[in-house]
Amino acid sequence: MTPFWKLSAAGFAATAITYGPARMGFGLFLPQFKSVFGISTQSAGFVSSLGFLGFFVGLLVSQVMTNRTGPRLSIVCGLVAATLGMGIVAAAPNLPVLSVGVLLAMSSAGFSWAPFNNVIHRKVEDGSRPAALSLVSTGTSLGIAAAGGAALLMSIGGISWRLCWATFAIASVVSLLGNWMALREVAGTPGPGVTQRWSLLLQPPAIPLLGIGLCYGATSAIYISFAADRIAQAGGVAGLPANASGGLVFICCGIFGLIGLFTGSAKASTGLPWLLRLLLLASALSSGLVALLPTSWAGVVLSAGLQGVYVMMMSAVLAFWSERLFPALPSQSFTAALLAVAAGSVLGPAAAGFASDALGATPMFLGTAALAAATAAALRSRHIRERPEPD
Template identity: 55%
Template sequence: MSFGPARMGFGLFVPDFRATFSISTSTVGFVSSLGFTGFFLGLLAAQWMLSRRGPAAPVLSGMAAASLGLVIVALAPNLIMLAAGVFLASSSAGFAWTPFNDAVHRKIRCIDCPSVLSEISSGTSVGIFATGLAALWMVYAGVSWRVCWMAFALLALGVLVGNLVALGRLDKAPPARQAQPKWTNVFQTVALPLFSVAFVFGTISAIYIAFAVDYLAEAGGIPGLTKDTTPALVFVLYGIFGLTGLLTARLKNLIGLPWLLRLLMLAGALSLVFTALLPGSWVGLILSAGLQGVHVMMISALLALWSERLFPALPSFSFTAALLATAAGNVFGPSIAGLASTVYGAPAMFLAAALLPAVTLVALLGRRATRAICKVDY
């Protein structure tokens, strides 16, 4: 719920928001960045709550924020209220994600933790897939987008109750090894590749979420289908291919962390290239959404595994630091991309954005980067 409708729903419904609120491409970028700012602040608040109240408090706060934010969007009479709802709903992702790292280490055997963390991250795919199906239902049933968002809000309330039951049995007190962590504990040279990958990942994933759906729809949609179905199909394919995130731990063990990172950076770059060059075709849609889904879900899982390997005594704290780098990319990416799209056009903007993961891929080929990554690839 937090990473499906609450955080990514704005990008899916951009065409509807354009029609209702008459917003420009640059405004889309700023609203998207505002939402990701909520994600950034949610991460900070979650870490503060986690260290004092345990994992249940931030997760439940996040689902409450999602429910309220989704309701505000559903009822929004103007752009200001829409932006406020997007900000609040998106903050739920920051509240809800990292505390599960802490919860996993309290209740799951160490040998099973990598697989469980991958499964938790891949829950995003299910949320995105379901959001896409809801949008398809909206198109073919002829209902308003406001009905969809109100339904999302009710589902978020149900998820809040489910997590209250699941996490209520955990101890509120944090483990001894998590006591009084300091940011200087994770800001070390060995973590530079982690934070760099996280920032690039955050930048391009946010750009895709904010602009790809609207661009693919405006480019004419898919032959044989109405233009209104394109946004929903993007999310459905994104979610289906994103389920590959369940294989992250196995692939990492099979080919190693350095090569997996390189392949995922390539997937992210190609996703943006296909978005720019092949809109209006089934091939372009499948490659664009599919590669982006693989890129996002596998890197999301890798950040959890990688940060834990670097700082095993601080699993949630180090993951929060990595996600703050991701959130920083989330905030800056859409704003800059929105302005660039207005000036130079969407295809040029997507191609320029593809340079970020491409350059990162080249940097990861260097021996120094490989040695730094392999220090924790065991």
């Protein structure tokens, strides 16, 4: 197997777990968690933000690991955290234990994605890197769709949510073993950029990258944390139990997210500035639809589909944009972008949970839509660069 396919498959599997059920599972199963553990919307926002804080810390620790021992250790540690966290959620007897499981599971995303920029930069030819990075990031689609399918089967067939989480943990073990074998060639070798200073990333061309990452983190985290509960509380879509609507949301999100495989082609056709604007407007429409049409089949499917496209394509954009903007710092530059995403992800759900309790779910989601639309309107093409500044 060529390095392109071996490493793309390993990254696809890792992100399928860590950015699928490990990162999205709390929001997907929030209606069930509310029922079992008596969680308020505001408390749910804090638990979700705690999980994203684990993601933030995982990113920092991952960079240290990658700089010292190479990318394999960080990726493997992330999959170990995912396995343990999802196992703890499956067995959680109360909210504090559940929160610990969510924290561990969501931290896995911080450990397991950015190091693949290091791996692919070293082992895959330059012309194939955007495609490889898009494959890695789009692994999330499979994980989200599988988690959504599990939730839908649970609601319709009476399967315990605990069994679903135990199944996720077993799948994480399989991904862990596969990545352990696929990444043997980069074990113990840090690769490029490890002696470079983080200050090299603090340049004007990085400001749009980090600002968009912050907005992306806040808007996507709010959606994945509360969309399923919003639809369930509104009564769900016709023909499905209210709690099954969340499964529908995440299935559609994952399936439509496969469009992320064509991110490179979309960027070539539209240019990066217009692709960013279109994705932010897709986010705005997605949040607006779940705010205003939470019981409509068309509204829910379109909302989830647009969110899936936004999440997958924007994550792919951040991956190849950061790698091309700072080619000497492939892992650190993507980690910086993801730290911006994580900061938005920590702030977004906590603020949204408070706003939802105070004002209601509809104004909260409309405010999220306004944030994405305002960011799209603020973009200026002259500030969006894809190449490093000349020496």
